[in-house]
Amino acid sequence: MLYEDLNQIVTSLKEAKQGTYKLEKSRCALFFDNIHAFPKNVELESILTFVGEATGKFIKSVTPSPESVSYRQHVSFIELPDDNYKPRVFHPESGYFYTSYYDYATPIDQPIEKKFITRHRLEKKNPEMAVSEVKKPIIYYIDPGCPEPIKTALVEGGKWWSQAFEAAGFKNAFDVRELPAGAHPLDVRYNMIQWVHRSTRGWSYGSSITDPRTGEIIKGHVSLGSLRVRQDFMIAQGIASPYKDDDENSVIMTKMAIDRLHQLSAHEIGHTIGLAHNFAASTNDRSSVMDYPHPYITLDASGKPDFSHAYDDKIGAWDKRTIMYGYSVFKDAADEKVGLEKIILDNHSLGLRFLTDQDARSAGSASPVNHLWDSGADPLSELDRILKVREYAMSQFGLNTIPKGTPVSELEKIFVPVYFMHRYQAEAVSKLIGGLEYNYAVKGFGEITPLRPVEKSIQDKALTSMLNLLTEKNLAIPENIKGWLYPPAFGYGRSGESFSTGASPAFDPLKVYEMASGQLVELLLQPERMARLSNEGRLSAYLKNISESLLNNAENDLIRQSANTAFVSRLLTMTINESTSHFIKAEIFKSLNEYKSRVKKMVKRNKESAFLQYVVKLLDMDSDEISQIKFPSIPTLPPGAPIGSCSLD
Ligand SMILES: [Zn+2]
Structure with a gap:
């Protein structure tokens, strides 16, 4: 029993897309340091070795040889x-x-x-x-x-x-x-x-x-x-x-x-x-x-x-x-x-x-x-x-x-x-x-x-x-701060805790703006939140409020621009999502149509704005195009829980 994969490590790694492994019983042994008998419990521990190929980064980050990984499995027998x-x-x-x-x-x-x-x-x-x-x-x-x-x-x-x-x-x-x-x-x-x-x-x-x-x-x-x-x-x-x-x-x-x-x-x-x-x-x-x-x-x-x-x-x-x-x-x-x-x-x-x-x-x-x-x-x-x-x-x-x-x-x-x-x-x-x-x-x-x-x-x-x-x-990053955000020094580097960048080795303020505005727009457009507002008969007015506010001065405000693209991409995606109800889709289409006519008026006044032209292009897509296009996903925020x-x- 101690040489069986009781914690289903093989399945867990596969499901987490971290690799395909199998248990190699010839490379398993008891771990005597953690085998004990106490008055009310007996503790048993074995070393299990899994061999295979790592496809994700987790195994590689904690082992020198990802093709064979040893793991200690602990089993307790406890008196009731x-x-x-x-x-x-x-x-x-x-x-x-x-x-x-x-x-x-x-x-x-x-x-x-x-x-x-x-x-x-x-x-x-x-x-x-x-x-x-x-x-x-x-x-x-x-x-x-x-x-x-x-x-x-x-x-x-x-x-x-x-x-x-x-x-x-x-x-x-x-x-x-x-x-x-x-x-x-x-x-x-x-x-x-x-x-x-x-x-x-x-x-x-x-x-x-x-x-x-x-x-x-x-x-x-x-x-x-x-x-x-x-x-x-x-x-x-x-x-x-x-x-x-x-x-x-x-x-x-x-x-x-x-x-x-x-x-x-x-x-x-x-x-x-x-x-x-x-x-x-x-x-x-x-x-x-x-x-x-x-x-x-x-x-x-x-x-x-x-x-x-x-x-x-x-x-x-x-x-x-x-x-x-x-x-x-x-x-x-x-x-x-x-x-x-x-x-x-x-x-x-x-x-x-x-x-x-x-x-x-x-x-x-x-x-x-x-x-x-x-x-x-x-x-x-x-x-x-x-x-x-x-x-x-x-x-x-x-x-x-x-x-x-x-x-x-x-x-x-x-x-x-x-x-x-x-x-x-x-x-x-x-x-x-x-x-x-x-x-x-x-x-x-x-x-x-x-x-x-x-x-x-x-x-x-x-x-x-x-x-x-x-x-x-x-949400803009002041110029005096941008001046101190150097590319990583030799011997140092970015980690999973850092901002992601598309401008490597440089810091990428626009990408950070997409993260920051994307997080807030996603909060506003959570499907459950929208469904509750729809149940209260308030979704159309809600979406109209958001779109009017986001378009206000958008040509001159980079945060507004990334918020608008997040807003449009999220709503367009919901129009082809099978879990979005007809009621909600109807309100989204109405909102997008109103939004589109406002943007088109803005384009007439400002023909040079790349942002406005891009938004119009997004709004002109039909459902086939929406399902084929890969919207740039909102970059994930670095983990931040205190x-x-x-x-x-
Ligand atoms: Zn807790």
Whole structure:
């Protein structure tokens, strides 16, 4: 069994277009260093060698000989816990992950699928007391190999959870310690926080080994990528440009990166104690560490950046409530039912919200409050605020951004997060358009109001805000910055984190404009957003607003021009897309016809504009030509998330 491809590596590589490989059993062996027997688990590991041909770049980037790749496969046999654990029922508003199974003996009038939250077992020494010591605390152990000051940050951040357990009535219930000498990270009795190295940016993971019968977490296991702390440092560096007189001046940036690690540690541990993301928390007074926080950098009275509130320094109000739901001790089943219901109802009264990945990750999603990497209760004013910080950063950007000894060409990498500082907040603004006010309402748990769209006046403001962004005034790269964007120095190069360029070795501003305007136009024209607007009978007016605004002064504005070509190409593509409904196609054709007549009038006034002639050419295509032409795709934005984190639960 240990020499079988249990993780289906061959299939995964093939599906990811990374190569055709097969397992070479004569080149497989046991890996004795990671074969262990502990009191509650047996760990087995083997080295599997796959031979074949790499067709993608991933394998080539991490191995000297892509034609044969060895991989370590780990298998765990873990003792299931005793029967003394009582599962806790799942509620969509509880904030927890769940485990489920079908009980076919369920009476016909009750749900056949049984859902229980995932959580650790935690018992009070004195269950009758409101606050009690616990029989066995939940302890997480940190990888002793993790370097300082990172190790201390991870320990301190992880310990924030003790605030939540205390609020729920558990004394000394939660702690984070260094893994003691002699203990092994693979021993299932130790919840672990590992510090791992990667080839490129990657997620951090908070995952758990869970009893599939009950949802009881047997072991929490957090893996934090060592590389990603550097992204936060770079964001701060690009804003502060601190190296005018002092090359050692990295205190502010380091502090911000370390502050983020506190938060990241709490976040990933949060997954391993059972919790799902709450992306509605940053619009709800930073109520949870289970959101993805954008660094909240402000400008002080003198106009200088203030990094002191970039990240929160404590557990959130929502986090305390989730621990109450998951871990509170009740005297019997009836008491538990009433108690849990009260917790959910009180969450509503406290104004706390919970929405998770399914309602946030897609750019076409509908919630106006549930976004990744955003800040503040009002996406519109926050976008304006971020644009001011961005403007400040741009005004300072240059040789003072890097310390002595750094090739000037490295400035381009730091310019990526500065230039795209608005990208996530703009996405939050776009979600107001065609947005819906909703939650995971359950009958019997408080007042339920009918679903309603985001107020029209707010949707209009959001559209105006997005369209205002799409001008040279906001998105052009100032000449003083272009002068510092050198081709890569010898020994240095662009990476997957850099802007792509069609003008190699030079930086390519026009390509960046296509990325920046393309991102915003794509947000405006997400198929789901358009479908919702069509359902509200507002799509035609919406498309007309966009096209009129984009054509305004387009001949003289390069950002407007790339926004127009993105707008036209996207709509033309939708006209031949089989998943676009007839209703929507009809509105698109109407919009394109109106757009075309406006452009033709503009051509008469300005016969020299290559841009206008090009747009007319695009609009004159019939469906056969549209299906044959390869529109230049919108260049992909460099990855920009401040620091990756995600859950495998
Ligand atoms: Zn996460």
